[in-house]
Amino acid sequence: MDVPHLYTDRSDIEWSDVVGLFKALGGELSEGRGSRVRVTLKDVRAVFHRPHPERVIDKGMVKSVRRFLSEAGVNP
Numbered sequence: 001m002d003v004p005h006l007y008t009d010r011s012d013i014e015w016s017d018v019v020g021l022f023k024a025l026g027g028e029l030s031e032g033r034g035s036r037v038r039v040t041l042k043d044v045r046a047v048f049h050r051p052h053p054e055r056v057i058d059k060g061m062v063k064s065v066r067r068f069l070s071e072a073g074v075n076p
Helices: 003-007 015-024 059-071
Strands: 028-031 036-041 044-049
Touching: 015 028, 015 036, 036 059, 044 059
Parallel strands: none
Antiparallel strands: 028 036, 036 044
């Protein structure tokens, strides 16, 4: 996934691309209850809700992912 996409308010980013980015950055993911996914990256933790039934994340989640990455020291 092209990381700069997360720094615009797009609504066509697939959840699988976000998961791939977290993993590529060394993040640890674990499944929670329901659609919750816990992510730890550089000692920063967050919980995201896997989108369903669609596969793309909405603009609100794009902003949440952006904030999480920033808190973990990942910048464009």
